[in-house]
Structure formats: C-alpha cells, structure tokens
Amino acid sequence: MAKKKSDSKIIKVDTLARVEGEGALYIKVQGNSVQDVRLKIFEPPRFFEAFLRGRDFKEVPDITARICGICPVAYQMSSVHAMEDALGVKVDGPLRDLRRLLYCGEWIESHVLHIFMLHAPDFLGYEDAIQMAKDHREVVERGLKLKKVGNDLMTLIGGREIHPINVRVGGFYKVFKKQQLKDITEQFKWARDAALEAVRWTATLSFPEFERDYEFVALRHPSEYPFNEGRLVSSAGLDIDIREFDQHFEEEHVEHSNALHSVLKERGAYFVGPMARFNLNFDQLSPIAREAAEQAGLSRECRNPFKSIIIRSVEVLYACDEALRILENYEMPDRPFVEIEPKTGTGYGCTEAPRGILYHRYSIDDSGKILDAQIVPPTSQNQKTIENDLKEFVPKYLDLPDAELTWQCEQAIRNYDPCISCATHFLKLEVDRE
Numbered sequence: 001m002a003k004k005k006s007d008s009k010i011i012k013v014d015t016l017a018r019v020e021g022e023g024a025l026y027i028k029v030q031g032n033s034v035q036d037v038r039l040k041i042f043e044p045p046r047f048f049e050a051f052l053r054g055r056d057f058k059e060v061p062d063i064t065a066r067i068c069g070i071c072p073v074a075y076q077m078s079s080v081h082a083m084e085d086a087l088g089v090k091v092d093g094p095l096r097d098l099r100r101l102l103y104c105g106e107w108i109e110s111h112v113l114h115i116f117m118l119h120a121p122d123f124l125g126y127e128d129a130i131q132m133a134k135d136h137r138e139v140v141e142r143g144l145k146l147k148k149v150g151n152d153l154m155t156l157i158g159g160r161e162i163h164p165i166n167v168r169v170g171g172f173y174k175v176f177k178k179q180q181l182k183d184i185t186e187q188f189k190w191a192r193d194a195a196l197e198a199v200r201w202t203a204t205l206s207f208p209e210f211e212r213d214y215e216f217v218a219l220r221h222p223s224e225y226p227f228n229e230g231r232l233v234s235s236a237g238l239d240i241d242i243r244e245f246d247q248h249f250e251e252e253h254v255e256h257s258n259a260l261h262s263v264l265k266e267r268g269a270y271f272v273g274p275m276a277r278f279n280l281n282f283d284q285l286s287p288i289a290r291e292a293a294e295q296a297g298l299s300r301e302c303r304n305p306f307k308s309i310i311i312r313s314v315e316v317l318y319a320c321d322e323a324l325r326i327l328e329n330y331e332m333p334d335r336p337f338v339e340i341e342p343k344t345g346t347g348y349g350c351t352e353a354p355r356g357i358l359y360h361r362y363s364i365d366d367s368g369k370i371l372d373a374q375i376v377p378p379t380s381q382n383q384k385t386i387e388n389d390l391k392e393f394v395p396k397y398l399d400l401p402d403a404e405l406t407w408q409c410e411q412a413i414r415n416y417d418p419c420i421s422c423a424t425h426f427l428k429l430e431v432d433r434e
Contacts, residue, residue, distance in 0.1 A: 039383055192321055390412060
C-alpha cells in the first residue's frame, strides 16, 4: 500500500521469512536521500554463552555446533582452538591437516548452496532455484552434485554432515587410514573441475556498478589461505594476535535489533567473509584458484559486493584443490588426539567460517568447568556494513516499482549470505509514502 503526501518514503518489511531467526527491514527516504536503514533482528536470544557456563570444557564442540546447522564445523573449530589455547595445547601434523580437511567440506557445501540455490536466481531473474532449473538444469544439477561432495567429506571426517560428532578438544575421536580416504579422493578430482567451471559460469553474470571503501577484516596466515589459524588483519592496517580481539572490537546493542552489532572501536563498521579473505589473502590462493580468479576478471582487489558470488566460487575451487592436496599427502596420525589435563586459564580462538571470522573466548577453572564464554559470529560483524550498503545502494533505485525495489534490496542483502535461509526471496515490501 502506498500513499503520496510529500517526497518522503518509508519502506517497511515487517517480517523477513526464510532467515536464521526472525527479522525485518526498515528504510526511510527523504527525496533522493536515504535517511535511515535498520536491519531489525527480533529473534529471541538463544543464550548459548550462558548455557556454556558450568559445563565441562570437553562439551564445548558438541554444544557450539548446535548454534548453526550450516556451519557447525566453524563453531567446533573456533571452540577447540580457544580451549587448547587456554590449556596450552598445540595440535599439529596430520591432526591439523584433518581439521583443515573438514573445514574444506564445510566451505564447499555452504558456498555451493548459496551460489547455485540462493544467489544465482537473483542475477538471472528467477524467483528461486526451482524456476531457474527449468532453463538451467545442467548448472543446478552440477551445483547439487558439487555440494554433495562437500557433505560427503563432512560425513566421512566429522561422523555426519550436520553437527559432526567426531571433533574433540585435542583432535578427533577417530582418525583414518590412508586407504579409507581413497574413494573421496576420486570424487574431489571431479569436484575440482566442476568448481573451475563454476568460477567461469559466475563470471558471465551481470553485476550492478557498485563499489564502496570497505575495511576488510580476515585472518592472515604466512603460508596458507586462512581456515583455522592466523593473525587478524584489515585493509586499514590492523594486524593483531587473536588474543587482542577485545581490545579493538566491541559489540554494541542497538535499539532495533536483538542481535549485537560488532564494530571496530577505532572506526566502526567492517566487512568479513569471502571478499575480505580474498582481498587480504589473494597471494595465498593456490595457483589454479588464483589463475581462475584472474581469468574471471578479478584483480587482487574487489570492492563490488555483488561479485562475491564469483569470489565464493573461487573459494570453492581453492577448497577442492586444498582438499586434494591434503588427501594425497595424508598419513594416519599415531593417535587421534592429544591428551589434555584441565587447568585454570583463558583461551582465544578465531577461525574463518564460510561467512567470515568467528571469534570464541573461554575462561575455565582448574577442574575444566567453564566460567565465562564469548562468541562473536560473522553475521553480527557484517550487520552494520549491510545497513551502510543499503544507504548507498537504494537511492539509485528509488524510481523503481515496489516489487523491483524489493528485489534489489534482497539481492544486496544476499551478497553477504547472512545465513542460509536468509539468502532466498524473503522481502514482503510495504511502502508508506507520507
């Protein structure tokens, strides 16, 4: 419904369906200027940090995995790294390789689902992937098959594809002989070729002209594209140890959202996720992924968030190539985990979830009971940047009919893949012109 009275306009989306929780969108326009944007998250808090208090440190991987059904490995990895930091334990060698391999599986299944099922329909003008499949059956089928390879890897290494059960503080409950990984190695040879084709295909899509001067934040490792380890760096010069996170970042409560907004204390909004990793770690991509990115028209710096669909494809190619490298060089570890004795301490962990850095901090007592926990997920870190994007993006489309304006807002939000369900067509738009 729309009423004309002046040059002001209120865009209200009362309910964002198909999101990981419940939310809404509010945009206030005066003339050709966007005065206010609020990405409202009104899902009731789930209190995972409170649930963890008083629990044994060994329970953390299984509890935190339940926070997200799409990126449980990220929650498990950040939690075990933080606990091992508190306990003074270092996991390396084949056990470290297996953790990295498990992360490859999660990146593949999460990125591929977003690329082919949730984001690509926006660029091609379809309501959903089912409609898109009528005209692009081969593309969708290849995407589904590629996603299955990622799921199969998570099932093999993690015990199951959703909320894996094989991860523990210090390593794994079960490890594998080299021969047990042979079948999936053959799958990944096909997957790498399919991922290369995905990069080429996404590069053919049409992208709006839209760039902003983001501050990208990601992990940076001296010898590898980041999954589990590294220093926190930014495009504005930040370069810190993970233990210094709370000195530079803080979570703010905003009136219109139950989800906290994470900001840099010095500068405010920042951007995490595939684009941040790509911009800050381009040189650490494997040769095949780096070459594919360049052939797709990407340089070492990309500031158009709509091209994140290409970057996700590049990361899928990297994850397939990295998985093959690990599988081909894998040797069974002597034991599945490092023995750990509880002691008083505070530990810090930060890994790269598909959507960006995921920070965990835990304090434990000498019996291994958790005294305090802090978890900062990627979506809370990107919320303010999403709002800032819409402030800059919407004015170009204010003359569009409501349905088309809704479509453009949806697509701009989906660039961030804020959660798996959020990246489908979810905006029911009401425009109130006063």
